[in-house]
Amino acid sequence: MRTELKIALVLAIVGGVLTTAAFVMAFTTAAMQHHNTVVNAPGFIDTVYEIAPPQLQPNPPDGTVNYHNPWFSQKIFYFHVPIAQLSLLVFALAALFAGMFLKTRDPKYDIRSRIGMETTLIFTIGTMISGSMWTRASWISSWGEMGRVLLSEPRLVTYTVMLMFVVAYFVLRKSVEDEEKRASYSAVFTILAFLIVPFSFAYTRLTQQIQAHPTDVLQQGMDTSNLIPFIVAIIGMMALGYAIYILRVAEEKKRAQLEHIKEDIEDKLATLAH
Amino acid sequence: MDRLPQTSVQETPTPDTGSTLPKLSGWRQYKALLRKDIAQEFRTKEMVTSMGLYGMLVLVIYYIALSQTGLGFDITRIAAGLLLLMIVFTSMLGLNRSLIHEHDQGQLEALLLAPIDRPIIFLAKATTNLLFLVVVQLVVVPFFYVMFVAGSLTIHLGEVTPGPWWMLAIALLLGSIGIAGVGTLLATISVNTKGRDFILAVLFIPVMFPLLLVLVSAVNAVILGGSGYEATFWTMCAAAMAFNAVMIAAAYALYEFILGV
Numbered sequence: 001m002r003t004e005l006k007i008a009l010v011l012a013i014v015g016g017v018l019t020t021a022a023f024v025m026a027f028t029t030a031a032m033q034h035h036n037t038v039v040n041a042p043g044f045i046d047t048v049y050e051i052a053p054p055q056l057q058p059n060p061p062d063g064t065v066n067y068h069n070p071w072f073s074q075k076i077f078y079f080h081v082p083i084a085q086l087s088l089l090v091f092a093l094a095a096l097f098a099g100m101f102l103k104t105r106d107p108k109y110d111i112r113s114r115i116g117m118e119t120t121l122i123f124t125i126g127t128m129i130s131g132s133m134w135t136r137a138s139w140i141s142s143w144g145e146m147g148r149v150l151l152s153e154p155r156l157v158t159y160t161v162m163l164m165f166v167v168a169y170f171v172l173r174k175s176v177e178d179e180e181k182r183a184s185y186s187a188v189f190t191i192l193a194f195l196i197v198p199f200s201f202a203y204t205r206l207t208q209q210i211q212a213h214p215t216d217v218l219q220q221g222m223d224t225s226n227l228i229p230f231i232v233a234i235i236g237m238m239a240l241g242y243a244i245y246i247l248r249v250a251e252e253k254k255r256a257q258l259e260h261i262k263e264d265i266e267d268k269l270a271t272l273a274h
Numbered sequence: 275m276d277r278l279p280q281t282s283v284q285e286t287p288t289p290d291t292g293s294t295l296p297k298l299s300g301w302r303q304y305k306a307l308l309r310k311d312i313a314q315e316f317r318t319k320e321m322v323t324s325m326g327l328y329g330m331l332v333l334v335i336y337y338i339a340l341s342q343t344g345l346g347f348d349i350t351r352i353a354a355g356l357l358l359l360m361i362v363f364t365s366m367l368g369l370n371r372s373l374i375h376e377h378d379q380g381q382l383e384a385l386l387l388a389p390i391d392r393p394i395i396f397l398a399k400a401t402t403n404l405l406f407l408v409v410v411q412l413v414v415v416p417f418f419y420v421m422f423v424a425g426s427l428t429i430h431l432g433e434v435t436p437g438p439w440w441m442l443a444i445a446l447l448l449g450s451i452g453i454a455g456v457g458t459l460l461a462t463i464s465v466n467t468k469g470r471d472f473i474l475a476v477l478f479i480p481v482m483f484p485l486l487l488v489l490v491s492a493v494n495a496v497i498l499g500g501s502g503y504e505a506t507f508w509t510m511c512a513a514a515m516a517f518n519a520v521m522i523a524a525a526y527a528l529y530e531f532i533l534g535v
Contacts, residue, residue: 102528102531161480161483164479164480164483165480167476168476168477168480171469171473171476172463172467172473172476172477175467175468175469175473176466176467176468177468181466184531184532184534185463185466185467185532187531188459188463188528188531188532189463189477191524191528192456192459192481192521192524192525192528193480193481195520195521195524196480196481196483196484196521199484199485199517199520200483200484200487202484202513203484203485203487203488203513203517204484204487206488206491206509206510206513207487207488207490207491207510
């Protein structure tokens with residue numbers, strides 16, 4: 001237990017330092033992306049106004065602005081993409097633990113799967129917050145347009161569905177009292193939810209009306225100065241995520257121990273009373 | 275219910291096979307369970323009437339919601355979404371009811387005690403749910419067509435050229451198969467929880483999301499027609515079939531773990 005906590009502490013510190021380093025690098029060493037980092041569909045305004053310094057701000061939004069020098073919005077790339085990748089990875093792990101629970105019926109895997117889902121929730125919310133910042137800066141001229149983007153883009157729809165799944169998972173857990181039932185229901189639901197994710201991505205793409213999510217950066221390859229903070233951010237966030245996971249598992253173990261001790265004390269009190 | 279003991283008596287072995295009862299074949303177990311559910315429905319007529327009535331009420335709500343749109347508004351453009359919405363609501367009601375009976379009257383426990391393979395319980399329950407869904411849709415979908423689509427079609431004549439009705443039937447059948455298959459699993463989960471119908475909605479809608487998305491696209495293609503609508507329709511139907519195949523296989527495999535505890 002002690003060594004686990006030490007590892008978690010070290011990982012949390014390393015993760016924090018690396019993520020901060022990536023943040024600093026994104027603003028200092030990383031080169032500006034000039035080649036179509038942002039898709040400018042007709043009617044969409046790539047805008048950085050209100051965020052960037054005045055000299056970098058584009059012309060007023062009249063619908064024809066085609067601004068190819070995103071200053072602030074591309075910095076979010078170094079955080080948004082790693083968080084999104086990790087949320088899927090953690091979700092896959094939660095589904096794996098769910099499968100292991102169904103196979104072995106060992107409550108340990110149920111706890112791990114649940115903590116995996118908790119971590120997925122944190123990372124999914126992180127993805128959505130950083131993503132909406134990027135959305136605001138790259139595709140839309142007002143928050144009112146958010147709905148149109150949200151309902152048309154495979155990644156955004158998939159994340160919305162994933163968030164619904166994670167919320168549904170916890171609602172389900174809350175409403176089952178029997179521990180064994182709760183564990184197997186939530187394991188079954190996790191596996192089902194994980195199977196839905198590729199479907200919702202593919203089918204949103206199949207039925208979508210407009211394409212707006214920037215993918216050029218990943219497809220065209222990155223400059224070394226861009227790649228370094230990106231990888232540093234991935235490693236940093238993985239370390240942070242794993243630290244959260246270890247700490248939560250340790251907490252759950254302690255909680256179980258505490259419950260055990262409480263029961264012991266109550267038993268002893270009962271015998272004393274007699 | 276009263277016929278069940280008879281059938282099991284018929285299936286009991288001839289004396290020379292010894293004291294151990296040989297298990298019924300899977301097909302016979304399936305048929306027996308199917309017969310039980312259908313007989314129960316014929317007696318109470320509860321599922322089909324409640325689902326059908328609910329579907330009609332949804333149509334009334336549509337009528338209220340669209341009452342101020344005027345004649346210029348082309349309802350066919352949103353008819354696919356409205357139709358699928360109605361089916362989602364009615365099927366959620368039906369799925370919930372179909373297992374509340376089993377749960378509250380202890381039928382599920384009785385089934386688990388009986389020497390029946392668990393996957394067969396799933397298949398039988400999913401088939402009856404599918405059957406009831408199809409029956410309800412046979413009644414409600416024509417009403418929907420008359421109330422919302424037919425009138426709009428005469429006004430906007432020429433703008434929309436709908437495809438044949440059997441294409442709509444295929445799309446709705448694919449939807450019902452998916453809803454009944456995966457929905458049976460989710461309803462079995464939700465009937466054992468405190469929230470029941472609320473939990474079913476919370477679990478059902480995200481799981482059905484991809485299927486409903488492609489079905490709306492397929493139904494939309496049929497209703498609006500236009501150039502190349504058949505290609506869109508068949509692509510979406512193939513997508514729905516792929517979803518159904520994967521998810522029903524998963525539900526079939528996972529059902530055992532729901533019943534097991």
